[in-house]
Amino acid sequence: MADILNSTISQSLDTPVHPYYPLGVVIAGYVAKTLSTQEILSIFTGTCVCILGPTWLYLRHARRNLSNSDVLTALWFVLCGFIHLGLEGYFALHARDLASRSTVLAQLWKEYSLSDSRYLTADTFVVCMETVTAVCWGPLSFAIAWCIASDHPLRHPLQSIVSLGQLYGDVLYYGTCAVDFIAFGREYSRPELAYYWGYYVFLNAFWIVIPLCLVVSSARETARAFAAVKAGLKAEKKK
Template sequence: MRRERCSQPVSLYEGAAGNISLTDWQMAKSPIRAAGVPHPYWPRDLSIPGYVANDRSMHEILSFLFSVSGLFLLSTWVLTGRKWARDGRGQEFGVARRLAICWFAVCGFIHGVIEGWFSLYYDIIPSDQSFLSQLWKEYSRGDSRYVISDNFTVCMETVTAWFWGPLSLWTVFAFLANKPCRFVLQLIVSLGQLYGAVLYFYTEHRDGYSHSQMGHPLYFWFYFVFLNILWIIIPLVLILDAWRHLQQAQTHTDLAQKEKTN
């Protein structure tokens, strides 16, 4: 006599809430398989419905990022070396000042374009195959919060894209045109960048660095640590620089006001 295959999953437990099947139990224990979508992100049990693997290589993505960033840096370096580009004393920009202006130009590109893309399309990035979406999926191997629409990450990146991006480019213009607001802009943008970067690291620290492969030379140390710690070190230096110049300006104003009243 032929044995009929059981069409219903085996029940492990029956209670007031109903039956819990063996299939349900296995799915609960393995969220990746439950979603039916394997992925390379951490933690390994992260569920990312609709995820589609990149068809662009890591080298293509990183080459684009660093090539365009380098183009912005080089173009700004050339502009700051032109004869008409002068500081507040009418002298040519020094190397440090030229590098600072180049930094803000690169920030304008990264904040406005790269992070701007994330702020607009964060909810479809896991399944989208646009180049910038693939860039974010590659970066997410160092921080998977970017493929799960993490609330803090979305809010932080949106503020960065729509405030610090345009203000970074305004800072470049202010220095090239020798505007009085140039160091005020430098201070505001750098403070915003520093605040965002500190919260970025601190929130992940409180999560136990669970969204990256801890200790991995590329994904953890390069993607997560190095690429982001730049927005702590450089803004700190620029904050101190802006502080010094604004303090000097205020001292000069106070002395001029004192002489005027005497």
């Protein structure tokens, strides 16, 4: 009995204490973040402003004929490119030891993981999804922004592909959490409203609403282009 008690005490001392759900989830090598929530959110917001500000100025001066909707769409894909490649790419590279890291990006993920601890346990689905997002949708997001700025004909085919990929990934992301909760009662988010409704629901909803709108927009533009080509061919045949 003494051996069992000593072993239990030893394991509890060796297991790092952390604030993540579900209670008791094992997070190997966990090191607490040193930056506060306010500092992390300020760094993230400031970085977004530093990225989008110069991009907006460039688009407004270099492409004065771009519509407001095209400018906003280009800004969206530039932001997606940096998030997919920089932030999610970092996660894909360091998923196995993210919990033990103390870089700014690692601490940002530790903050977000309060709403989804799977990012600190190297969950198979999350690692695969984020890797595909970083490798595929990151570079293509920058390509779409360039296509918009240069009025390239590949804009809408690429926009459809990336937006549908983002939408599909986010639906699966929500879906896997929902199934785990409904079927197994497993919760990955802390109960505070800011984490579940703020981080998990609100932030990820951008990649549901905006890609869905862009898929519809590209479908309409593609249909319009095919209709114009068919009308032209019919007119030639009549001649």
